[in-house]
Amino acid sequence: MSRTRHLPKLLPAVLLAAGGCLATRSDVERLELSLRAMRDSARIQQARSDSTTRLLLRDATLQLGQQFSRSFAALSDSVRRVAAGVAGIERVQGDLSLSMHDFRAQIAAVQEGVGISQKRLADLRSSVEAAAASAPAAVAPPAVPAGTGGAAAPTVGQPAAPPAAILWESGTASLTKGATAAARESFQALVTNYPTYERVPEAQMYIADAYAQEGNRTAADSVYALAVATYPAATEVAARSLFKRAKLAVETGNPDRAKALYQQIIDKYPGSTLRELAGVELKGLGRP
Numbered sequence: 502m503s504r505t506r507h508l509p510k511l512l513p514a515v516l517l518a519a520g521g522c523l524a525t526r527s528d529v530e531r532l533e534l535s536l537r538a539m540r541d542s543a544r545i546q547q548a549r550s551d552s553t554t555r556l557l558l559r560d561a562t563l564q565l566g567q568q569f570s571r572s573f574a575a576l577s578d579s580v581r582r583v584a585a586g587v588a589g590i591e592r593v594q595g596d597l598s599l600s601m602h603d604f605r606a607q608i609a610a611v612q613e614g615v616g617i618s619q620k621r622l623a624d625l626r627s628s629v630e631a632a633a634a635s636a637p638a639a640v641a642p643p644a645v646p647a648g649t650g651g652a653a654a655p656t657v658g659q660p661a662a663p664p665a666a667i668l669w670e671s672g673t674a675s676l677t678k679g680a681t682a683a684a685r686e687s688f689q690a691l692v693t694n695y696p697t698y699e700r701v702p703e704a705q706m707y708i709a710d711a712y713a714q715e716g717n718r719t720a721a722d723s724v725y726a727l728a729v730a731t732y733p734a735a736t737e738v739a740a741r742s743l744f745k746r747a748k749l750a751v752e753t754g755n756p757d758r759a760k761a762l763y764q765q766i767i768d769k770y771p772g773s774t775l776r777e778l779a780g781v782e783l784k785g786l787g788r789p
Contacts, residue, residue, distance in 0.1 A: 663690070665700070672684045672687030672691065676710065681714050682711075685712070689708060692705055702738040702739075703735075706738050709721045709724035709725040709742065709745070710745075713749070718749050718752065721745075721749060722746055736773055737773060739769075740774075741775060743763075744762075744763075744778070747766075747779075750762060756786050756787075759782075759786060760786050763779040763780075763783040767779055767783070
């Protein structure tokens with residue numbers, strides 16, 4: 502009877518406890534659903550973020566690649582221009598070097614000629630004139646006075662040639678003044694009458710220089726070639742003649758011939774002062 506009497510009082514407490522348990526389970530389920538939704542949302546956001554990041558990285562990479570390509574192209578173009586400028590400067594320096602070389606040679610020749618005293622020149626002229634005047638018509642001509650450069654014996658009845666030193670002085674002075682015809686005449690007389698004179702190889706080359714100054718490239722090229730063929734042991738004269746032939750070949754639009762001539766200087770005259778310059782010119786034309 503006592504238990505039955507107390508049951509109505511305990512029932513509300515039992516129901517309240519049961520209801521509390523049910524509410525807690527429902528809340529847990531809702532929380533789990535919320536968590537799952539949050540995780541799904543986070544995954545979606547992460548996927549979107551990764552996709553956006555990849556797109557940004559791709560765009561940035563493309564932009565950097567394009568910028569690098571433009572910069573590299575500009576740098577390459579600048580390097581090419583600088584290289585072309587350096588090659589041009591080297592060619593100009595080569596031309597100036599050759600011109601100065603010729604100028605110094607001509608100045609030295611003029612100075613050498615001027616160094617001969619007027620009295621000595623007068624004595625030489627008098628000796629030659631006296632020898633020519635005293636030569637009988639039917640006998641051999643007298644020997645050429647010593648110091649005249651080993652002149653060939655004059656033909657009977659013809660006046661003797663001027664001394665070698667005078668012809669050399671006259672030729673160089675005329676060439677310096679631009680009197681090319683007079684220079685060629687003096688140098689040719691020197692080559693013909695004094696074949697053993699030490700300046701004969703240069704005189705032969707200066708004949709070609711005179712033709713070149715007149716604009717007669719064909720004649721100049723032929724005489725330069727003659728100087729090389731006739732005096733191969735005269736290293737500087739042969740190398741300079743080849744160098745000038747190469748320059749003429751470039752001027753007439755024949756770079757392949759110029760390359761071959763520059764290569765001859767390098768191969769045949771390694772001791773020449775123009776060997777290095779020939780290499781520069783060959784490089785400028787594009788070594789085969």
